[in-house]
Amino acid sequence: MAIALEHFLILSAILFSIGLYGVLAKRNAVAILMSIELMLNAVNIALVAFWRYVAPTLLTGQVFVIFIMVVAAAEVAVGLAIIIAIYRSRETVDAEQIDLMKW
Amino acid sequence: MEMGIAIAFWVLAAVIIGAALAVVLGRNIFRAALFLVLCFFTIAGIFVILSADFLAGVQVLIYVGAIGVLIIFAIMLTRETQRGSPSGRLRLPALIAGLLFLATMVFVIVSTDWQIVAEIPTEPTTSGIAQALFSKEEGFVLPFEIAAALLLAAIIGAIVLVREK
Amino acid sequence: MNLYLLAPEISLCALALVVILLDLFIGRKWILGAVSIAGLIVPAAFTIALWGTNETSFNGMLVVDQFSLFFNLFFLVSTALVLLSSTEYASKFAAFRGEYYALVLLAAMGMMLMASTRELISIYIALELTGISLYALTGFLKDPKSSEAGLKYLLLGAVASAVLLYGMALVFGLTGTTHLEGIKAAISAEGLLASPALLMGIVLLVAGFGFKIATVPFQMWVPDVYEGAPTPITAYLSVASKAAGFAVILRVFYEALGPVSLDWSIIFAVLAAITMTLGNVVAIWQTNIKRMLGYSSIAQAGYLMIGLATVSALEPGAIGSSGPSALVFFLACYALTNLGAFIAIIAISNKIDSDEISDYSGMARRAPLLSLALALCLISLIGIPPTAGFMAKIYIFSAAVDYGLIWLVIVAVINTVISAYYYLRVIRVMFLGAPLSEERVPSSGALRAALSFACLGVLVLGIYPWVLLRIAEAAVRMFP
Numbered sequence: 222m223a224i225a226l227e228h229f230l231i232l233s234a235i236l237f238s239i240g241l242y243g244v245l246a247k248r249n250a251v252a253i254l255m256s257i258e259l260m261l262n263a264v265n266i267a268l269v270a271f272w273r274y275v276a277p278t279l280l281t282g283q284v285f286v287i288f289i290m291v292v293a294a295a296e297v298a299v300g301l302a303i304i305i306a307i308y309r310s311r312e313t314v315d316a317e318q319i320d321l322m323k324w
Numbered sequence: 325m326e327m328g329i330a331i332a333f334w335v336l337a338a339v340i341i342g343a344a345l346a347v348v349l350g351r352n353i354f355r356a357a358l359f360l361v362l363c364f365f366t367i368a369g370i371f372v373i374l375s376a377d378f379l380a381g382v383q384v385l386i387y388v389g390a391i392g393v394l395i396i397f398a399i400m401l402t403r404e405t406q407r408g409s410p411s412g413r414l415r416l417p418a419l420i421a422g423l424l425f426l427a428t429m430v431f432v433i434v435s436t437d438w439q440i441v442a443e444i445p446t447e448p449t450t451s452g453i454a455q456a457l458f459s460k461e462e463g464f465v466l467p468f469e470i471a472a473a474l475l476l477a478a479i480i481g482a483i484v485l486v487r488e489k
Numbered sequence: 490m491n492l493y494l495l496a497p498e499i500s501l502c503a504l505a506l507v508v509i510l511l512d513l514f515i516g517r518k519w520i521l522g523a524v525s526i527a528g529l530i531v532p533a534a535f536t537i538a539l540w541g542t543n544e545t546s547f548n549g550m551l552v553v554d555q556f557s558l559f560f561n562l563f564f565l566v567s568t569a570l571v572l573l574s575s576t577e578y579a580s581k582f583a584a585f586r587g588e589y590y591a592l593v594l595l596a597a598m599g600m601m602l603m604a605s606t607r608e609l610i611s612i613y614i615a616l617e618l619t620g621i622s623l624y625a626l627t628g629f630l631k632d633p634k635s636s637e638a639g640l641k642y643l644l645l646g647a648v649a650s651a652v653l654l655y656g657m658a659l660v661f662g663l664t665g666t667t668h669l670e671g672i673k674a675a676i677s678a679e680g681l682l683a684s685p686a687l688l689m690g691i692v693l694l695v696a697g698f699g700f701k702i703a704t705v706p707f708q709m710w711v712p713d714v715y716e717g718a719p720t721p722i723t724a725y726l727s728v729a730s731k732a733a734g735f736a737v738i739l740r741v742f743y744e745a746l747g748p749v750s751l752d753w754s755i756i757f758a759v760l761a762a763i764t765m766t767l768g769n770v771v772a773i774w775q776t777n778i779k780r781m782l783g784y785s786s787i788a789q790a791g792y793l794m795i796g797l798a799t800v801s802a803l804e805p806g807a808i809g810s811s812g813p814s815a816l817v818f819f820l821a822c823y824a825l826t827n828l829g830a831f832i833a834i835i836a837i838s839n840k841i842d843s844d845e846i847s848d849y850s851g852m853a854r855r856a857p858l859l860s861l862a863l864a865l866c867l868i869s870l871i872g873i874p875p876t877a878g879f880m881a882k883i884y885i886f887s888a889a890v891d892y893g894l895i896w897l898v899i900v901a902v903i904n905t906v907i908s909a910y911y912y913l914r915v916i917r918v919m920f921l922g923a924p925l926s927e928e929r930v931p932s933s934g935a936l937r938a939a940l941s942f943a944c945l946g947v948l949v950l951g952i953y954p955w956v957l958l959r960i961a962e963a964a965v966r967m968f969p
Contacts, residue, residue, distance in 0.1 A: 241418075244644075277445035279665075286379055288613065292474065292613075300643050432685045478625075
């Protein structure tokens with residue numbers, strides 16, 4: 222069975238769902254950040270697959286992925302800075318106790 | 325050739341899914357970070373299969389090199405390994421949400437009639453990407469320039485947040 | 490490539506750099522605030538000089554039309570008010586004042602770009618420029634509450650971005666382009682109207698953008714973040730960031746997804762009803778005024794979304810101007826009102842060092858003018874004449890009636906009645922409660938200037954809204 226667009230898209234959907242599960246289920250801030258990276262990588266796989274099969278002549282899909290990587294790196298840097306600031310002010314990473322669903 | 329690509333895809337896909345599951349299911353956060361790096365590496369392999377050679381390199385440089393190292397640094401700096409990374413009480417709803425999303429996506433992917441074209445992309449893609457980013461006629465110059473401001477904001481933000489008062 | 494069209498954004502970025510550089514050489518830090526506020530005149534002047542143009546640049550990625558110019562001015566005015574109200578507050582982070590002002594200006598640059606790009610990658614980058622600046626600003630105080638708020642905002646913002654990107658990827662996969670015009674052409678030409686992937690893409694886009702405007706189910710970050718963030722930044726989040734979200738939604742959905750408006754207008758109608766009800770009902774139980782205004786801003790987003798739902802239900806694809814123009818007018822009224830309320834709270838809370846509503850007891854005797862101003866803004870948030878909030882609600886409700894969304898208007902009116910309870914409670918506490926101390930609550934000149942501007946605007950718009958209404962109508966006329 223030849224590998225086609227759908228294979229890559231389903232791989233990307235699985236990866237995205239795993240990331241979504243991690244975001245909802247994890248309580249540790251760093252673990253949530255890692256799950257978000259999984260979701261972004263899933264998007265990247267989908268974009269590259271679309272570029273390869275739907276619009277291979279224009280490189281829009283690849284350019285999109287490059288920008289996502291830039292933003293992801295910047296976001297992780299700021300996120301980890303906040304986590305370290307929390308650690309400093311409490312001498313412990315109580316990031317786990319940040320209940321994201323509280324309302 | 326076709327066969328080789330198929331085998332490579334299935335192997336890489338299995339490793340990616342396995343590593344991703346290890347990231348979200350494991351209790352040891354340091355090990356999770358290492359699995360995340362493995363996941364990033366194998367995704368670079370997927371990019372190679374899709375003949376996105378430049379992206380594969382960038383994936384290794386940025387995700388493995390920068391983001392992976394940053395996350396491991398943060399774990400070590402905050403000594404988070406000792407506390408572990410247990411799952412919250414939302415485990416079951418999270419599982420249902422994830423599975424529901426996956427089922428919907430699979431249905432959408434299978435039932436959509438994608439407009440696939442037969443053309444094969446030219447390799448290598450590096451000069452093409454440079455053209456797509458910077459050419460005056462069709463280049464993505466605007467997002468490139470906004471990205472410069474974004475990186476400036478991220479640098480200022482990160483420095484302010486980490487420096488002592 | 491016409492760089493002049495980008496002049497407002499470029500000058501704003503240059504202003505941020507000037508502030509950072511000045512910070513290195515200047516000892517008297519109050520100058521930084523003055524420079525940032527005065528410097529906003531430059532981008533504002535460029536915007537006014539561009540008024541009336543309708544051109545694109547950067548290969549169609551940047552568009553300068555009435556819509557983007559209107560929002561440029563909107564963001565510049567609200568940024569100026571936020572900076573004015575920050576001048577006193579900024580003493581809390583003495584060492585980082587320059588960085589604070591620079592980040593506020595960079596966030597404003599991102600918002601202006603959000604309203605004036607018509608290409609998915611640029612929209613995403615502009616959105617993240619705003620987002621990253623605001624994440625850092627939210628955690629700026631570096632106390633546990635502020636850091637937690639910053640972390641929560643960043644994590645949920647990143648999840649929303651990922652969802653948004655997945656939606657964008659699906660749209661790109663279907664149409665092969667990221668330009669809004671190209672997407673629209675592809676959708677109409679290739680008969681993709683009934684495609685499941687397009688529907689899924691729309692749902693994901695709504696969810697992703699919904700985070701910015703704090704709609705259900707992405708509203709849960711609001712109370713904690715609003716409570717923990719520095720109060721001027723809370724005001725900024727509740728007004729400018731929300732407006733930027735609405736601007737980008739109008740742009741993407743009307744310009745790219747206009748042909749499938751039937752699909753998404755019903756989503757927005759249902760979300761509007763849920764969002765306003767949830768915001769108002771939960772707001773009743775709040776004891777912290779910043780949290781209460783957080784839930785109130787969720788409810789206001791619900792009213793605003795009525796404007797998104799009022800797409801012609803009779804003729805698929807035909808889009809009337811009365812819904813969007815009502816939305817834009819509502820945004821302007823809401824911005825002045827909410828900024829006024831927050832500036833009054835900054836002035837009071839700075840002195841009494843508490844955000845609890847019970848500590849506002851008898852405030853009318855300790856700070857008569859501040860209490861009066863806060864009362865005026867709260868009345869406008871309910872929507873009682875002669876205030877801007879009343880005109881805004883009349884206009885958006887009548888747009889919904891015109892489009893046959895009677896049920897939504899009924900829900901909204903019931904909600905307005907519910908909301909009167911918790912807004913009036915604050916006024917009652919301030920005017921009828923016994924003062925906790927006899928000490929007067931003084932306020933700085935900058936705060937008083939900002940507050941007078943906001944309150945004057947609320948009254949003027951409540952009595953003579955026609956000029957702004959014309960501008961709002963001109964702003965949305967661009968949409969096909």
